[in-house]
Every structure is written in structure tokens, then in C-alpha cells.
Amino acid sequence: MSKAIPFETARVLAMARETLQIEAEAVTALAGRLDGRFADAVRCLLGCQGRVVVTGMGKSGHIGRKLAATLASTGTPAMFVHPAEASHGDLGMITPVDIVLGISNSGESDELSAILPLIKRMGVPLIAFTGKADSTLARHADVVLDTAVAKEACPHNLAPTASTTAQLALGDALAVALLDARGFKADDFARSHPGGSLGRKLLTHVSDVMRSGDDVPRVNQNASLMELMREMSAKGLGMSAVVGDDRQVLGVFTDGDLRRLIERSGSSTDLRTLTAREVMHANPRTIAADALAVVAADLMEASRITSVLVVDGTGALVGALNSNDLMRAKVI
CATH class of the missing domain: 3.40.50.10490 (Glucose-6-phosphate isomerase like protein; domain 1)
Incomplete structure (x- = not known):
């Protein structure tokens, strides 16, 4: 050598x-x-x-x-x-x-x-x-x-x-x-690569990763603020949907909304008298269950929110999704 x-x-x-x-x-x-x-x-x-x-x-x-x-x-x-x-x-x-x-x-x-x-x-x-x-x-x-x-x-x-x-x-x-x-096409490629990041992005739908049933935080519009806060604490998403009698999404209330409410109200307002409808943020961002999960991720990023409500074709609440769910699914 x-x-x-x-x-x-x-x-x-x-x-x-x-x-x-x-x-x-x-x-x-x-x-x-x-x-x-x-x-x-x-x-x-x-x-x-x-x-x-x-x-x-x-x-x-x-x-x-x-x-x-x-x-x-x-x-x-x-x-x-x-x-x-x-x-x-x-x-x-x-x-x-x-x-x-x-x-x-x-x-x-x-x-x-x-x-x-x-x-x-x-x-x-x-x-x-x-x-x-x-x-x-x-x-x-x-x-x-x-x-x-x-x-x-x-x-x-x-x-x-x-x-x-x-x-x-x-x-x-x-x-x-x-x-x-x-x-x-890209979706054909994804079907050949279901375990890869592209496959997860193009094949994973909101319905695959969303919370559903009793795991979805929601209260009726007539619920008290106290009931609303208990629901948020129990479900652990830092938010709750506010729905009508037909499950139609009317609004959303988040931890941030609560902080802002307290700051505005001061000591003169009895928060216990307020209803969910009075404190909710109306017309919240929603997404369809059959949408791609990556679209939900883009929506949350663009809107600077960490959770989004999932609705059916009539606007009725069927689920909830947050960024942690997307990270666990490796969509983001």
C-alpha cells in the first residue's frame, strides 16, 4: 500500500x-x-x-x-x-x-x-x-x-x-x-408513502385526529360563566364551544377571553350573573371534519389560534382540534 x-x-x-x-x-x-x-x-x-x-x-x-x-x-x-x-x-x-x-x-x-x-x-x-x-x-x-x-x-x-x-x-x-x-400527482405519491411526512399531510383528515363525543368542550348558550369555566377546566383544551339548542356553533370562549373579561370588568361586575352567550366570541373559526389536517394547521397558524372547532355541513359541532393533536399525529 x-x-x-x-x-x-x-x-x-x-x-x-x-x-x-x-x-x-x-x-x-x-x-x-x-x-x-x-x-x-x-x-x-x-x-x-x-x-x-x-x-x-x-x-x-x-x-x-x-x-x-x-x-x-x-x-x-x-x-x-x-x-x-x-x-x-x-x-x-x-x-x-x-x-x-x-x-x-x-x-x-x-x-x-x-x-x-x-x-x-x-x-x-x-x-x-x-x-x-x-x-x-x-x-x-x-x-x-x-x-x-x-x-x-x-x-x-x-x-x-x-x-x-x-x-x-x-x-x-x-x-x-x-x-x-x-x-x-402528490396524493398518489402520498399513498405510496403513508408513513412519511408527506403521506401524513396528504392522507390525514381532521376526523382522524380530532376530539369527539364527550371529549369536546361545549356548553349551551344559556349556561352561566361558572358552568362554562368548569367545562373548560374539565376538558383541558383551554376553550369551549358555545352552542344553540340544535348544536349549531354560536361562539367560542377561551382562556384568553376570560383574562380579558376580568381585566375589563374590574371589581364592580358580578361575573357569576353572566351567560355563555354574553361572554363568547361570536363567529369563531371552524373547519369541516373531512378537511385535511394540514389545512387545519394552516388555519390555526394564519389565525394565531391553538384550537379550532370542527363542524358538519349544517354548522353543527362534531369535534375539536388543537395543535397538540396535530403534533401527536406528526402533521406538524
Whole structure:
């Protein structure tokens, strides 16, 4: 093993910048070479009745796993099959209605080359990502996408660096083009990612996280202020809805309203004589139970409130929601 070069900050930064520059140039050159073959690949994948089976060895295989995951999460069913394992039984995972996408910079990987004739014998379309237009992989492919790079970022031009970056970028371009062609929307993405933050924002409704039934603080408009305060204390939301006899929301009363009432009244007013209707804040902010929880979060932020009442289509009270409920649901 060669002797290590003494650590120099300037040299480290220079190498890093050169690597980024080489890889950026590789991706830019790749964009300039896109032609009708890319559209052919998209058209082929759109017509796939089964799954896109991505395969590749070594670093290309790592890129392939990522591409399969990206395709699957953006509306194109996909899976990764290791070419070495394919020769020992996993080739059975590929069916006649699938499409194979093979990735190899040299196009001569032994493990991948070994299964190419079998793939063609099955009549399965083959799309190739390769840097060698005359390679074994390219000769077997129905569509060849050129991922050639001028040089690797490795100073010895050996370690796959710029070439794998080009493969990764082209895979993302293919996935995004397919996503657009399928009309894949944000809510479709959310359904594939229910555990992620986007999924929670686009799939969680107010009805999923709101308080309901006896947990909702509410009093009739004719209730006394004392009853109103007891209801607020019992339910622990720092507020209470004020409703009519038909459960229609007439107003809301909060801890802040109570403080302001005391400040205004002084010692001359007997607060015990006041009713909920007299002290409530009329026409409060409300939200529908079927609204997205993230919309409720935006409403509370815009209105500078920490709780909001939930109503049905007639304006009747059905629930209550506060910022803590949204945080527990990881919507905010």
C-alpha cells in the first residue's frame, strides 16, 4: 500500500471541488445527448403490463436498487434482481409481461451477460444503461441509453464515480418522465408513502385526529360563566364551544377571553350573573371534519389560534382540534 500523503486542507478541498465539477460535467453532457431513444424507453415502460425488473452488478447494482425504489414509489411497479442470483434461480422472478432494465457502464459484466440470452429467449423487452454502444449488453437491448462519461472523478480513472452519477441522474430522469406521463400527482405519491411526512399531510383528515363525543368542550348558550369555566377546566383544551339548542356553533370562549373579561370588568361586575352567550366570541373559526389536517394547521397558524372547532355541513359541532393533536399525529 502506498504511503499516505500528508493531510492538507487545500488539497482536500481541491479534490472535492474537482470531483463535483467532473460529475456535474458528466450529467450536463448526458442531458445534451438525450434523443428519441429516451422517449422510446419511456413509451416501452408505459406499456409494461408487469413490473420493471432492474438489474446490475457492483456499483451499478446499487444504482439499480435505488432506481427500482424510485420507480415503485412514483407509479411504476418495479423490483431489483441481482444478476448473479438470477443465474441461480431468481430468473424465475421475471415474467413475460415484465421489462428488464440492465445497468452496466462497460456492458460486459459477466454475471449480467450470462442472463441476457435467457431474457431475450423469454421475449422480455430489454432497456440498457451503458457507456459502451458496442457492448454485449447494448447488442442484446431493444433500447440503449448512453451513459458514457469522459472520465471518472477518481484521479486514477478507475473507481466508478462520474459513471454511477450519470446512471443515477438518467434513472431519475426516466422516473420523472414516467411520473409525468402517468399523471402521477402528490396524493398518489402520498399513498405510496403513508408513513412519511408527506403521506401524513396528504392522507390525514381532521376526523382522524380530532376530539369527539364527550371529549369536546361545549356548553349551551344559556349556561352561566361558572358552568362554562368548569367545562373548560374539565376538558383541558383551554376553550369551549358555545352552542344553540340544535348544536349549531354560536361562539367560542377561551382562556384568553376570560383574562380579558376580568381585566375589563374590574371589581364592580358580578361575573357569576353572566351567560355563555354574553361572554363568547361570536363567529369563531371552524373547519369541516373531512378537511385535511394540514389545512387545519394552516388555519390555526394564519389565525394565531391553538384550537379550532370542527363542524358538519349544517354548522353543527362534531369535534375539536388543537395543535397538540396535530403534533401527536406528526402533521406538524
